[in-house]
Structures are given as C-alpha cells and as structure tokens.
Amino acid sequence: MKAKYISYQDTHSFSNLVLDYVNDVEFLKSFYSYRPDIDGLKKAIANHQFTGDRKVLVEVLQQQYQHIKVNKAVSHNIQLLLNQDTYTVTTGHQLNLFTGPLYFIYKIVTTINLALELKIAYPEKNFVPIYWMATEDHDFEEINHVSVDEKNISWIQQTNGATGRLSTKTVAAAVQAYKGYLGISKNGKKLAKLVERAYLENDSLADATRVLVNSLFEQYGLVIINADDAQLKAQFANIIQRDITQQNSARLTEETSRLLEEQGYKTQVNGRDINFFYLKDNLRERIIKEDETYIVNHTDIKFTEEELIEEVSQHPERFSPNVIMRPLYQEVILPNIAYIGGGAEVSYWMQLKANFDFYKVNFPVLLLRNSALVIDQRSFDNLNKLGFKFEDLFLSTQVLQEKWIKTNSNANMSLSDEKANIIAVFDKIKLNAFKIDKTLEVSADAVLTKTEKLLDKLEKKFFKAEKRNHEVSITQIDNLKKRLFPNGTLQERVLNLAPMYVNYGDDFIATLIENFDPLGGDFTLILP
Secondary structure: EEEEOOOOOOOOOHHHHHHHHHHHHHHHHHHHOOOHHHHHHHHHHHHHHOOOOOHHHHHHHHHHOOOOOOOOOHHHHHHOOOOOOEEEEEEEEEOOOHHOOOHHHHHHHHHHHHHHHHHOOOOOEEEEEEEEEOOOOOOOHOOOEEEEEOOOEOOOOOOOOOOOHHHHOOOOOHHHHHHHHHHHHHHHHHHHHHHHHHHOOEEEEEHHHHHHHHHHHHHOOOOEOOOOHHHHHHHHHHHHHHHHOHHHHHHHHHHHHHHHOOOOOOOOOOOOOOEEEEOOOOOOEEEEEOOOOEOOOOOOOOEEEEHHHHHHHHOOOOOOOOOOOOHHHHHHHHOOEEEOOOOHHHHHHOOOOHHHHHHOOOOOEEEEEOOOOOHHHHHHHHHHHHOOOOHHHHHHHHHHHHHHHHHHHOOOOOOOOHHHHHHHHHHHHHHHHHHHHOOOHHHHHHHHHHHHHHHHHHHHHHHHHHHHHOHHHHHHHHHHHHOHHHHHHHHHEEEEEEHHHHHHHHHHHHHHHHOOOOOOOOOEEOOO
C-alpha cells in the first residue's frame, strides 16, 4: 500500500473555519496560541509551563495499567512522564464500540507520528503520545453501535451515567455479532481474539477500551489515560469551584462564539451557565443554579454555595467537565504541547482560547488529524478505467456522471450557444417592444425566462438519454461512489476498522504510521 496526497479544499468535506485555520487566515490568529507547524511547536515547547503533579500522573497511570501486561515501550513512556523534559501529544475520543469509525484510528496514528517527529526534531526531549478516553461522557447512544459493510452492530444497554463506568456484562451478543463479520481468515481471527479479550475479560467499558486500543498500538508506546480519577480531579478543584460559582467559562465562550459568528463562521459548541455535571455512581446530571441554590438536575441533590465549595474540596471526582471545560482539565493535568482533533474539535477548541487565558493555562498547538480515503484494488482499477483523477472522487455522483458523459459522449448536449442566440434575439424583441409600449419590456423578459427554463429542462433530458446510452459506465460510477463513500459521506466517518483489518491485517496500521504526515496539511489517499 502506498499514499498520495491532495488538498483538504479538494475534498469539499471541511468547514470554512478549518480551511481558514490551515491556510493561516489573519482574523483567526487571536483564537489560538501557535501555528500548527514545527515553528509553532518549537515556541509551544519553549513557553510551556506545567503546574500539574507529574508524580501523581504517573502513579495514577501505573494504577490504571496494573491489570494489563504492557510492553516496554508503554512502561518506558509512563516513566518518562516524571522527567521535566517530557511533554505529551494528546488526542481524545469517546469509548466507541470496537473502536467505532475509522477516524478514531486516524486520530491515534496522527498523535503517535507527531510524537515521533518531535523526538527527531528535539532528541534531548521526550514526547509521549496520549489517548485521553472520554470516560465521563454519558451519551451512550452515540457510541453503542458500529458499522461493518452497511450492517449496524449494536450493544443494547440502559444507562444514565458515565460510559467509562458501564459494565460489560451485557456486551457478549455484540461481540458475537462482530466476530461473525470478522470470519475465519487469519486476520479476522486475530482481531476477534483481541476484541474477546478486551470486552469479555474486563468489567468496565473503560478497561475494555484500554485493552483493545493498547493491543493495537502498544508497540508505538501509546499511553491511555482515564481522567475520571479523584487524584487528578483534585488538581483541577480550584478551577471547578471558581467556574461553577463565577460562571466565567459561560461568559468567555459566549463572547468568543459571537466574534466568530460575526465573521460568518459556524461555531461547534454552546456553553451553559454552569459547564459541569455532577457525577456519582450511575448518575451524571447537569448542575443548575436557581436563586442561591445549586441543584443537580432531575434529582433531589442541592447545595448552598458553601456546601458546593466544600463538596468540590472533599470530592472533586464528583464534578465532571462538559465539552467546554474538559480541554482545560486535560491541559491542567498533562504536560501537553499539542492536541490532535478532527475538524469539529479544532473549531470548538478555538472557541475556548479566552477561557484558557483567563485561568492562565497553556493553550496547546491545535493540529487537524490526518484524514484518509482507502481505495481498494477494484475501486482503483475502476477509477483508472473511467479516466478520473483522484480529486474527482470527491465530486457528487451526479456531477461525476455528467463529467464522464461530457468527456466520453460524441453528442453535443449543451445548449449554451443556442441560449446565447436566443438572448440576442430577445434583446432585439425587447428593444422593439419598448418602442411600442414601455410595459411590454417586462412581458418580453418573462417570456425569455420561461424559454431559458424550458431549455434547461431539455438539456437535462439530453443528459438522461445519454446516461441510458452509457448505462454500464454510469452504473460503475454509482457503485464506485457507494463503495468509497458509504452513506454519501467520507469513508472514515462510517466504516469501522474491521474490513481494513480483515483485508490487510497489521499492515493497515503500519501503512498509516508510514504515510501519515501530521504537519503535511493534506488529505491522504491510501492506494493498493
């Protein structure tokens, strides 16, 4: 497998905010700290001031890994975090069933590769790739299913609390269905064993996810953290207390969002007055202030301000940050210099810069994760046979079919010359009409508009008729788009690791490691 690169613009799949960020548009510079390039990373390293407790961080990680047999690369990287010259490169993601869509894999590979690239650039320092598990997220419906070959495999379970704490006792049916897809090939059996060991031999979804992701990436030294931890939350307690009682993040995020929206950018997240949940056992509910009382939504739990401050002091682990405050928590407890995210994440992180500045916390370099389209041999052959460029793949099916017909048909299906001639005739008609009666000019315009619409319809009929004449090629184009863009969207947003692993085995991830360029600024095509 090899790679080719095209610009993000040519994929027509990324927001204006992301494209403008990648292209260094001047207006956006106040919404981040450093450019996503080697110079920006150099400045981030030089200016980084870590106030978290490295000893606690390492102790928590060692505790979380105590039931997993880890290799030397992971163990060594955890120990390196005690060193003042060690920095982290982080990505975060939900605990999707069986790793979820492919972009989760791409996030981690981008993170690993950036850590490797930084080590080469700064051999005297250490860079540890981190996967931050979103264990406190409670939206189970977003993560309880996976798509394999247009078939959905779901895990049916009732829950209201943090997904990381969810018991895996009821996941066996989903595991069995997933194994059924993987089949009996060598690669399929290998992934099936990894999934069985992860989900059927561990009690919680957090532990299951850690085991599976570790088995896929441990050779690259990936460290996986579960921040749903009392010792880690204690380092964040002061900000928890201040933000709930002063509601700083709500005000700051709203101001930043307004500035972005005034420039026509679409913002990704909306803050609340209080951007924390109350987390306990199987409960994760919003904290709401009514008059002078802090209420946990849908419960009888309530606090005065003094009681709330005491609760944060005694039990910081019971306060769970939402999407607005989670990035801040991450940067407080990790010596982090770069965050790897998808387009939506990069966008919402830029809504948070003022919040970081207010609390005097390092704002990391934001890097857009590598995106990829894997083109199988059959699709590659069809693409060449049809005579398309790689960039053409990202056009809609209809546009692609019309482009093929225009290139390959002997018939002239465009009526542009005829339209121009008709407009010229109508110009004369309008002039004559104006001389007779000024009001007739409007009638002439109406007739011209109606004529143009009729010609447009006729052109479409030409195309439909010609499509029938080239039915085989038109069907090939339709099938090509459906194979490479399931549900009409980017492959990485729908497809799971399973078909890639069955077809390519460990070579798939090795190919990504070899070809993803975190600082390259381009979309990756993986070719046979």
